[in-house]
Amino acid sequence: MVLLGTPFEVVRSYGESKVYYHIFNTPPIKTAFNAGNYIISIYISGCVYIKLGGTVGSLYIPSIIIPAIISTVTFFLLNCCILMILFSLEHKVSFFSGFFQNFTSFLPNIIASAPLGYFIARFMLMDDGEYLVLLFMLPLMLARYSFVLYLDAKQNYYNMIKTLTAALEAKDPYTEGHSHRVEQYAELIAKKMHRSAYDIENIKVASLLHDIGKIGIDETILNKPGRLTQQEREIIMTHPQISSNILKNVKLNSVVRTCVVHHHERFDGKGYPDGTKGDSLPMEAYIVGLADAYDAMTSDRPYCKSLTDRQVACILREESGKQFHPKTVRAFLEVLEDLGKI
Numbered sequence: 004m005v006l007l008g009t010p011f012e013v014v015r016s017y018g019e020s021k022v023y024y025h026i027f028n029t030p031p032i033k034t035a036f037n038a039g040n041y042i043i044s045i046y047i048s049g050c051v052y053i054k055l056g057g058t059v060g061s062l063y064i065p066s067i068i069i070p071a072i073i074s075t076v077t078f079f080l081l082n083c084c085i086l087m088i089l090f091s092l093e094h095k096v097s098f099f100s101g102f103f104q105n106f107t108s109f110l111p112n113i114i115a116s117a118p119l120g121y122f123i124a125r126f127m128l129m130d131d132g133e134y135l136v137l138l139f140m141l142p143l144m145l146a147r148y149s150f151v152l153y154l155d156a157k158q159n160y161y162n163m164i165k166t167l168t169a170a171l172e173a174k175d176p177y178t179e180g181h182s183h184r185v186e187q188y189a190e191l192i193a194k195k196m197h198r199s200a201y202d203i204e205n206i207k208v209a210s211l212l213h214d215i216g217k218i219g220i221d222e223t224i225l226n227k228p229g230r231l232t233q234q235e236r237e238i239i240m241t242h243p244q245i246s247s248n249i250l251k252n253v254k255l256n257s258v259v260r261t262c263v264v265h266h267h268e269r270f271d272g273k274g275y276p277d278g279t280k281g282d283s284l285p286m287e288a289y290i291v292g293l294a295d296a297y298d299a300m301t302s303d304r305p306y307c308k309s310l311t312d313r314q315v316a317c318i319l320r321e322e323s324g325k326q327f328h329p330k331t332v333r334a335f336l337e338v339l340e341d342l343g344k345i
Contacts, residue, residue, distance in 0.1 A: 048078035186210035188294035195334040209262030216246030266292040269326045289328035312344040
């Protein structure tokens, strides 16, 4: 079945460019690997099913529940292991961290699709079951199409945010790429802290939007080659409120809004705009704030040179519990160690 179905498999990417991958534009070695992976995983999990007392063609509950669950988990583990062995050999990706990420990402899909497979199998054992399967698949195909539309809308929303940040960075050449780098650093911190996929998505959006209020700051202040006066600093410190005003009519998650407005708050309460401190702010705001501070310290500005990662690491340790939340500092120091920067 795998060999028969592979030529008809079409997979769509959901990046900025919509690309459809099929047998004619996929390298033969990749097609062979994917087919082999499925065949090995299906064969071994099928053997496990039979060894545990499952009978091929018998779909009676509860006798098949335990064999079916264990064989499904076996298929999932084998599939992930084979993929991660390849990725670790080709791309130097850590096997265990990659395996854990795949496990948490795809397990919900497996849990949701396994019952569907059972119902389809039951239909196929009935008289004229193939027609029942077609009727059963129609609402599923509609649901999948609706989900594709949702992904498209989500990608367009993300592209709109990138356009806004690009407009800001065009105004201030010294911050070109800043928001994108903050997004990357914040995502690394969030993953190290084992935040949920939902939290990470909010953090990424907030990172891209965190400085959008600077579009309302005079260019002579943003691009000033020397240090700012106290009055100029006070003007710069209004950018979180400007961000809030710009985004007030945009439908955003409340956590994203909080991060955008409060990413310059300090853990000890000496930040701005409100002096909010401690756990009164969500962890996402502290993650974005640390990522923002790290990129600022490691980037050349008109009034100061960039610091080395080791210098920044010393500052982070000193400011843990002061400017930065201790948990975010611990996580980011681990990230820098993983990247070989300290």
